Amino acid sequence: MTLDVALVMKLGGFTLDVAFAAPAGITVLYGRSGAGKSSIINAVAGLAKPDGGRITVEGEVLFDSRAGVNLPAHKRRMGCIFQDARLFPHLTVAQNLRYGRWFSKRGPEEARVVEMLGIGPLLERRPGALSGGERQRVAIGRALMAGPRMLLADEPLAALDEARKAEILPYFERLGAEMGVPVLYVSHAPAEVARLATTVVALAEGKVVRQGPAADVLGDPQVTPLGPRAAGSVLEARVLAHHKDGLSELEAGGLRLHLPVVSHPVGAVLRVHIEAADVMLASEAPRGISALNVWPARVTEVRMGTGPGAIARLEAGGQVLLARVTRRSAEAMALGPGRDVFAVLKAVSVAPESVA
Known part of the structure; x- marks a missing residue:
């Protein structure tokens, strides 16, 4: 219908x-x-x-x-x-x-x-x-x-x-x-x-x-005029394991993702929404940080906002991610199509209502 x-x-x-x-x-x-x-x-x-x-x-x-x-x-x-x-x-x-x-x-x-x-x-x-x-x-x-x-x-x-x-x-x-x-x-x-x-x-x-x-x-930077937290990524992921420390481990294509424990059983397929504002970028592989999710990525597009912000569209492990950064950071890191970076996401950044 x-x-x-x-x-x-x-x-x-x-x-x-x-x-x-x-x-x-x-x-x-x-x-x-x-x-x-x-x-x-x-x-x-x-x-x-x-x-x-x-x-x-x-x-x-x-x-x-x-x-x-x-x-x-x-x-x-x-x-x-x-x-x-x-x-x-x-x-x-x-x-x-x-x-x-x-x-x-x-x-x-x-x-x-x-x-x-x-x-x-x-x-x-x-x-x-x-x-x-x-x-x-x-x-x-x-x-x-x-x-x-x-x-x-x-x-x-x-x-x-x-x-x-x-x-x-x-x-x-x-x-x-x-x-x-x-x-x-x-x-x-x-x-x-x-x-x-x-x-x-x-x-x-x-x-x-x-x-x-x-x-x-x-996952389209064009939707950012809808609000500062409108843009984000939707990943289809499979639950691999539930760990005793209160985290669940998921696999989304080529990415491994650690989140606060989800209610779905091992083997279940679900969708995870990751807001662009929760993704940080690094020009080199970070060391000694608390974030559990660090993925090699390549920039495919950068869209500058009308204010101090910018949205970078990334490809990581076959998945599309968005990262919201400042214009200053985008310029300092020389972000542009083809630039290799590392995407960083804290496990606790993904709220329970973002997982289904």
Whole structure:
């Protein structure tokens, strides 16, 4: 299933003018606040009318300004999940779930949704007695019960603390695998994007600056205008061992990577997001340092920022890495395509939420 979006909307001081395709899986709209992400979600859901354009899903036209087509929200079969769960406070969890069923008989069995989301013990409670993470799980369940052809998630984790985010992320990962429901997901958090996205649409000032697989988009220095910590690398790694000192050893192509212990078993394949700001460069092999991850690398590109920073794109062991350095350091090290360096990463720099 593919969602095709082409729309123009005037928003305050700028015009949103985008075109992209969201294939099966999780497509993340990624960018700073005010880039137009939520406006796109609202347009796809039928909650806002674009000034022009065309939106189709599975070949069905949802909106076409030239043809005068604008399906109402309730006919689009889109499940919406927002920052606040928006559950009915006077209904129990079970009653909130069944409310979703009123809109469609095509949804999955209630027992299947309850089991996948782990909300069986919550069914008789009301939303006021739930944690933020529990409320969001129920909101996901209610949306699924309506049998949507796509879920629209507008920064569903933004209001949660890190512990609650870690609780919810695995459920979004399971939606495609277990329910087969594609997701259009809004986020401005790089680690969240790297963990969830199969496709990323990067936005800045109402325009698409890059779209494609998460590793390609986050590994492109062009995304740095999205924020100082936006750029980074996404490595697919395999767990080799868990050591007694609290570290896990992973292998990503030609790289060995030591991280604080991960929950995945030996042999599991996962994705690791490494922010460019956490990678240091050395012109010679460093000695006597505390960092455990030191890799020979070659510079393939250097992009100077408008301020004091620069982004170096590296190739190391067949993997693409980004390193954020100062312009002064880039000039002092004569960084440029073909320059051999050593990339240095402290094991503790990679946060648990950056590993999935």
